[in-house]
């Protein structure tokens with residue numbers, strides 16, 4: 550089932566075209582890696598698909614709804630409810646413990662502290678990071694922090710996880726472990742993953758790779 554679809558999207562920053570007439574389809578439960586050189590438009594594509602950036606032309610539909618026609622409030626609600634995000638640097642809240650960080654999206658959605666932190670701890674266990682639950686982000690390694698960030702992205706059971714260079718700040722062993730854990734967790738929960746990476750070893754964990762060059766896309770597997 551097609552969950553997310555970009556049709557003919559274009560985006561320019563002033564005179565710089567970042568995306569040109571891009572089509573991309575992501576199915577439910579599919580892990581798609583977006584690769585390409587620096588500055589080719591990968592992050593812009595991810596931001597358009599996630600409803601963070603509005604493309605100048607074309608349309609993005611999620612679950613049959615046109616994101617480009619939605620209000621900012623509507624897109625924010627969708628992002629909170631249906632999407633999860635992992636960035637290159639975890640962007641964890643430094644004052645909170647790791648468990649509290651993972652529980653935060655649930656708390657913001659109104660869940661009680663005890664239930665939210667129980668779920669958070671279960672996710673940290675799945676991400677093999679339960680041991681750091683009581684520590685603050687400044688007291689854990691980069692690889693542990695990214696496991697916490699992945700747990701936080703998944704704790705709300707999102708239907709799509711957007712991951713922009715999630716392993717970019719990690720050494721290759723930690724990077725591959727985090728990617729394996731993210732991929733396995735997504736497959737277990739049926740979430741789709743849109744992964745931006747320039748590392749072939751990380752992209753190898755995806756079901757499908759697309760390459761962006763000069764704002765245009767090339768789908769290596771030729772999927773419809």
Ligand SMILES: Nc1ncnc2c1ncn2[C@@H]1O[C@H](COP(=O)(O)OP(=O)(O)OP(=O)(O)O)[C@@H](O)[C@H]1O
Pocket residue numbers: 562565566567585586587588589590591592593594747
């Ligand atoms: N906010 C912005 N303002 C102006 N230009 C931008 C902005 N964001 C991106 N660009 C430009 O748009 C193009 C695509 O950038 P984008 O960040 O999408 O590429 P990328 O493939 O993700 O790069 P990298 O791998 O280096 O992160 C680049 O030429 C970049 O300089």
